[in-house]
Amino acid sequence: MHLSFYKDFAYSIAITIVYLINFLAVLNLLFREKRKTETTIAWVMILIILPAAGCILYLVVGRGIPKDNMFKIKEAEDKIIKKNILDTQVRLEYDHELDSNIVEHRDMIYALANSNDANFTTNNDVDIYSECNSFFDSLLEELKNAKQYINIQFYIFKDDEIGNKIIDILINKVKEGVEVRLLYDEVGSRLFTDKSVLKLKNAGVKVGAFFPSFLKIINFNLNYRNHRKIVVIDGNVGFIGGNNIGDEYLGKDPRFGNWRDTHLRLTGDCVRDLNIRFILDWRYTTKEDLDLNKYFNETCYTSNSNSNPNKDIGIQIVSSGPDITDLDEIKYGYIKMIQKAKRYVYIQSPYFILDQTLTDTLKIACLSGVDVRIMIPSKPDHPFVYWASCSYAGELLKFGAKLYTYDEGSFLHAKTIVMDDSICSVGTANMDIRSFELNFEVNAFIYSSEIAKKQRLIFANDILNSKEITAEIYNSRSTYMRFKESISRLLSPVL
Incomplete structure (x- = not known):
């Protein structure tokens, strides 16, 4: 008793x-x-x-996270950023030789500059990789060519076959006198072994883990992940996009099959802005006090890579994260692109979970005669997220949007949006609430007819490997699928 x-x-x-x-x-x-x-x-x-x-x-x-001054900007960086924004304003107002495509989109450039201190640069060139093998070949080559420093950051970093190739290169570069920093997300890179981390550190590579776990099993910031993928080499070459470091991105995981992603190789002045983002993340994580003159003096950003001379492509590097409560900067960029579209908007995202603002913006675009096309995977990697994505995408069908599910033997992981052969965005942010509110993300917004046309053609080629989900097909789904979608949509704000 x-x-x-x-x-x-x-x-x-x-x-x-x-x-x-x-x-x-x-x-x-x-x-x-x-x-x-x-x-x-x-x-x-x-x-x-x-x-x-x-x-x-x-x-x-x-739980929430402390948001005030999470990525503190020092005086030296503040001067650089203020000078960049001033240069952006002067260029947009007084440069009469700007491409007509850029002039047409001054309002969007201003919006991102004012909300995110997103510097606008024009002395840039872009290579788009829609094949993962091409991206990794280029990345490995540029890492091997590094002469001064490598700043490398990924949400997922695994010490599998491709991961170990990169680890070996990083260690060899340190032996050659190159300064190497590797930053990874603790939860995303949970399969990155302590043995490899220790190997890198013993070799002289500086390593940092974002929001580290307690005793490797307890993470008090589990819901807030650094989803950024950034590589900067000697201040001359930068990489940004959807790929992480793992063999599955090379199609070696039978669960996913071929991995379809999009990544960019950047050269030009925009690399400086990408490097600022890395350094802010690095200093928050490691508390290392860097000598900024080493990374941001003008001579560090003259092109000495093997690339062709830079073209005149306009780019803004835009980051977002839960450290700023009142702004969803990348989402604002997406909304502005959709609002400005007159002919078409093509969207690719592995996750498609919208808030009311984005939903209404896409509906208005459809009703205005804009050709809205959405491409999502044909199979889930996270079931509840996938079912919610189907619900949100399916809702737009009745307004005239077209929905495609990518090749059943592949997994679509690209995060791209392109409109009117005019602007495109490629980066780490999915078209979903988690990316906009909970993850730390970074995207390149590109103002170039040439690059936008390339992205449109990539989308058109992906349609050939996709199945169109018409309103009739969607409405004929089973009662069980409707139930799963309803429950997942109800939970979507916290997925």
Whole structure:
């Protein structure tokens, strides 16, 4: 009887603690954290309907993070950024030799410059890789050619076959006197072994883990991931896009088959802006105090690579993350592109979960006669996210959008949007709420008819390997699929 009493007492205490935590969590969501209404409602529902599971979920993935001055800008960087923005304003106002395509989109350039301090540069060239093998071949070659420094950052870094190739190159470059920094996300790179990390550090490579886990198993910032993929070599060459470092990106994982992604190789002045983003992330993670003169003096950004002379391509490097509560900078860029479209908007994303603003923007584009086409994978890597994506994409069919699911033997991971043979964006941000609100992301917005046409042709070629999901096909889906979509959509703000 005494044992039963103590069990009941312990149970009552546990329940009381759960409800107390949930009550405090709800108060925190409603009055302290400035989250989107949909996200707040979703979390409140989870905490009320599933008190025990909701309590655990909220403690693990639902808490906010400190947002004030997370990536502190020092005086030296502030001078660089202010000079860049001033140069952007002067160039847009007084440069009468700007390409007509750039002049037409001054409003968008200003919007991203004002919301994100996104410097606009024109002395750039771009190579688009729609084949992962081509990207990795180029990356390996440029890493081998490094003379001064390598700054490399990936959400996922594995020490498998391709990962070890890169590790060996990084170690060899250190032996040659090249300064090497490797930054990875702790959760995304959970399969990156301590043995390889130690090997890199012992060789002289500087290594940092973003939001590290406690004892490798507990991560108090599990819900906030650094999803950026950045490589800067000698200040001359930069890489940005969707690929991570892992054999599956080379099509060697039978679960996914061929991996379809898009990555960019950049040269020119935009590489400086990409490097600033890396250094801000690096310093927050490692607290290393870098000598910025070494990385941002003008002579560091003269092209000495094997590439052709830079063309006159306009680029803005735009980053976003949960450290800034009032702005969703990359999402604003996507919305602005859709709003400006007169002829077409083509979107590729492995995850397609929209808030009301983006949903309405795409609906208005469809109703305005814009050819809106959306391409998502044909199979899920995260089932709930995939079912929610199907729901949001399917909703747009009745407004005239066209929906494609990419090759059943492949996985589409590209994050691209292109409009009117005029502007395209390629980077790390998916078309989903998580990328806009919870992940740290970076995209290149490119103002070039030449590059936009290339991206349109890539999309058109991908259609040949895709299945079009018409309104009739979508409406004939099973009751079970409708149920899965409904539940997933309800949870979509927290997926």
